Amino acid sequence: MKGRPENLGPEVGAQPVVLEIEGLTHYFDSLRAVHDFSVTIKEGELVGLIGPNGAGKTTVFNLITGVYRPTAGDIRYNGAALVGLPSHEIIQMGIARTFQNIRLFANLTVLDNVLIAFHPHAGYGLLDSVLQSRRFREREKILVERSQELLAIFGLEDRQNDIAGSLPYGLQRRLEIARALATEPRLLLLDEPAAGMNPQEIDQLMELIHFIRDRFQLTIFLVEHRMRLVMNICEWITVMDFGEIIARGKPEEVRNDPQVIEAYLGRQAIR
Amino acid sequence: MLQRLRNSGVSFLLGSALVFIIIQVLISAGLLNPYWQGIIFWGAAITMVSLGLNLIYGFSGQFSLGQFGFYAIGAYTAADITYRWVRNDSSALVVVISGCVLALLFMVGVSAFLRRFYGVATLTKFLFNFLATVLGFFIAVRFINPVIGRSVYQALNALPSGVSQQIVFFFALIGGATLAGIVSYLFGIPVLELGSDYLGIATLGFTIIVKVLLDNTDTLLPFPEMKGARGMVGIPKWTIWPWVFVSFMAVVLVMRNILHSSTGRALLSIREDERAAELMGIDTASSKILAFVIGSVFAGLAGGIRAHDLAFLHPTMFGFLPSFNPLIIIVFGGLGSMTGTIITGFFWIILLEGILRLYLPEGFEAWRFVIYPLVLLGMMLLRPQGLMGKYEIAFLRRPLPPLRATKTAAEPVTEPRPAEGVAS
Numbered sequence: 151m152k153g154r155p156e157n158l159g160p161e162v163g164a165q166p167v168v169l170e171i172e173g174l175t176h177y178f179d180s181l182r183a184v185h186d187f188s189v190t191i192k193e194g195e196l197v198g199l200i201g202p203n204g205a206g207k208t209t210v211f212n213l214i215t216g217v218y219r220p221t222a223g224d225i226r227y228n229g230a231a232l233v234g235l236p237s238h239e240i241i242q243m244g245i246a247r248t249f250q251n252i253r254l255f256a257n258l259t260v261l262d263n264v265l266i267a268f269h270p271h272a273g274y275g276l277l278d279s280v281l282q283s284r285r286f287r288e289r290e291k292i293l294v295e296r297s298q299e300l301l302a303i304f305g306l307e308d309r310q311n312d313i314a315g316s317l318p319y320g321l322q323r324r325l326e327i328a329r330a331l332a333t334e335p336r337l338l339l340l341d342e343p344a345a346g347m348n349p350q351e352i353d354q355l356m357e358l359i360h361f362i363r364d365r366f367q368l369t370i371f372l373v374e375h376r377m378r379l380v381m382n383i384c385e386w387i388t389v390m391d392f393g394e395i396i397a398r399g400k401p402e403e404v405r406n407d408p409q410v411i412e413a414y415l416g417r418q419a420i421r
Numbered sequence: 422m423l424q425r426l427r428n429s430g431v432s433f434l435l436g437s438a439l440v441f442i443i444i445q446v447l448i449s450a451g452l453l454n455p456y457w458q459g460i461i462f463w464g465a466a467i468t469m470v471s472l473g474l475n476l477i478y479g480f481s482g483q484f485s486l487g488q489f490g491f492y493a494i495g496a497y498t499a500a501d502i503t504y505r506w507v508r509n510d511s512s513a514l515v516v517v518i519s520g521c522v523l524a525l526l527f528m529v530g531v532s533a534f535l536r537r538f539y540g541v542a543t544l545t546k547f548l549f550n551f552l553a554t555v556l557g558f559f560i561a562v563r564f565i566n567p568v569i570g571r572s573v574y575q576a577l578n579a580l581p582s583g584v585s586q587q588i589v590f591f592f593a594l595i596g597g598a599t600l601a602g603i604v605s606y607l608f609g610i611p612v613l614e615l616g617s618d619y620l621g622i623a624t625l626g627f628t629i630i631v632k633v634l635l636d637n638t639d640t641l642l643p644f645p646e647m648k649g650a651r652g653m654v655g656i657p658k659w660t661i662w663p664w665v666f667v668s669f670m671a672v673v674l675v676m677r678n679i680l681h682s683s684t685g686r687a688l689l690s691i692r693e694d695e696r697a698a699e700l701m702g703i704d705t706a707s708s709k710i711l712a713f714v715i716g717s718v719f720a721g722l723a724g725g726i727r728a729h730d731l732a733f734l735h736p737t738m739f740g741f742l743p744s745f746n747p748l749i750i751i752v753f754g755g756l757g758s759m760t761g762t763i764i765t766g767f768f769w770i771i772l773l774e775g776i777l778r779l780y781l782p783e784g785f786e787a788w789r790f791v792i793y794p795l796v797l798l799g800m801m802l803l804r805p806q807g808l809m810g811k812y813e814i815a816f817l818r819r820p821l822p823p824l825r826a827t828k829t830a831a832e833p834v835t836e837p838r839p840a841e842g843v844a845s
Binding site for chain 2: 215253258269282307332
């Protein structure tokens with residue numbers, strides 16, 4: 151992991167901007183979930199978003215992927231506005247995400263889970279499948295091969311015909327990332343990938359995140375609770391509390407920021 | 422693998438061919454009286470409706486109670502075409518077919534037009550498509566039928582009567598199925614945005630609307646030949662076993678092939694977790710409408726088959742209570758199992774309308790709605806996943822691709838597992 155201090159300032163850096171969020175605000179009725187959230191992520195960066203429970207981190211992801219429509223603010227991906235687009239179009243533009251509480255298609259096989267994410271790239275129409283045309287058979291073969299390649303990367307190739315819900319927790323987490331990668335993203339949003347993992351599994355996960363970033367040339371934006379993961383792999387970090395950004399900077403800077411310490415430790419002390 | 426697939430396909434086709442021949446021989450030899458023929462045809466029709474509902478509910482997770490509405494639309498449309506045809510009137514044939522073609526063309530145009538805008542409101546989309554349909558049928562009635570109606574009639578009558586009859590019947594079935602599909606598309610645009618329970622209520626409402634309209638076809642609608650609540654008589658009895666078999670097999674094969682494709686997987690994913698499916702880049706709204714339309718086309722086709730077997734249509738056949746039959750059948754057979762639906766669909770009609778009606782004393786009719794729920798209750802308690810669960814016979818089962826023979830250059834992140842043997 152190389153530190154890239156130049157990524158922090160908006161004035162420097164040759165990398166093109168991938169994701170630009172400006173003044174993002176979202177209310178659930180009168181509850182303010184996110185307020186004036188701004189962040190700029192450049193290509194190839196690995197950025198963390200941390201904050202105590204209920205700080206609004208997952209809401210930010212939901213706003214980016216079009217699950218909610220923000221009350222105010224702008225989200226631009228490679229210069230194109232995302233606000234108001236349906237989720238599936240945002241995903242097809244090259245943004246993929248995983249979920250905090252795993253949302254696999256639990257009754258389908260491991261391979262199906264990945265194949266489903268390839269659906270927008272299926273390359274054949276309804277008529278091809280009804281007539282079982284050659285195009286259907288060829289594309290289907292390619293889709294299966296590509297899914298199997300992905301599964302192999304995640305060490306799941308032997309489990310391809312198992313029911314996804316029957317996998318152990320750690321493998322389900324891996325499968326979720328594999329499935330997200332099948333949508334062929336450039337920007338990957340990971341929502342608490344380390345939730346429920348032990349330190350050893352977190353080490354493996356860190357390795358995995360680095361590996362997929364290099365292999366798929368991804369920009370990664372991740373929400374996380376576990377300091378061990380965030381502090382070790384993120385190039386820079388944004389900290390949220392009560393829907394607002396309270397700090398941003400490199401891991402060591404954030405770690406020593408008094409506001410961050412208060413947000414985390416202060417609350418824990420009260421508890 | 423391929424070998425296995427081919428084998429299951431071959432045995433399935435051989436098995437179906439055998440069923441076709443046996444029943445055809447029984448009919449030709451006069452061993453199967455018209456009553457039992459009717460029961461089998463009826464079973465096929467109900468099974469087709471149920472398969473459509475299973476695609477919508479069992480495989481895509483959208484709870485629809487409206488399938489009998491589409492069944493009715495298909496039945497009355499096809500019946501009207503042939504009814505008029507045997508009375509030397511080709512107008513229904515020309516209007517329905519050309520109207521459907523034009524409406525579909527206009528709808529394609531409307532979708533292409535609306536695709537340029539982001540965030541088109543559902544009602545706008547509905548309105549545009551509705552206008553496209555109305556315009557299509559308006560043109561068909563006012564301009565196409567007066568111009569080509571006569572020549573279509575003469576051209577078809579120039580053929581031998583047996584041939585022209587089969588052609589008209591074919592287009593009557595297609596017309597009924599297509600119209601059911603168009604109506605389901607229009608209805609599905611606004612309604613499929615609703616969640617499961619609300620969708621159920623809305624589609625039940627649709628069945629009731631259709632029933633009420635059918636009760637008043639001669640007063641509210643300009644179709645005196647349908648005779649409203651008195652029932653439509655004088656439909657030619659054209660349904661013969663080959664038509665039933667071909668329609669049924671078409672439904673089974675189309676459904677199987679869709680379910681085995683990427684579209685089918687997308688539908689399954691919507692059933693499993695709609696939000697997650699949407700966030701995997703699947704256009705869930707369009708996929709749900711697609712399943713709804715295909716299921717309704719199946720129902721419309723079944724309607725045409727049923728109408729020309731019974732040669733009589735009455736609105737009560739499509740009323741509130743019978744509209745639950747497909748739902749009971751797919752729950753009984755297993756949600757998400759084509760095999761279960763096919764078995765239960767035939768079993769249902771053969772048992773309840775065939776065996777029990779013949780061998781039970783008079784007055785059983787009144788007890789049926791006591792027995793149905795009791796049987797259903799017992800089923801739900803003893804075997805909630807349905808008779809077949811999710812089991813499929815080999816040909817209908819989605820293939821499990823074999824494990825990979827060789828590893829690619831991709832370095833596994835974890836310690837590589839020992840290579841598995843290649844599955845056959």
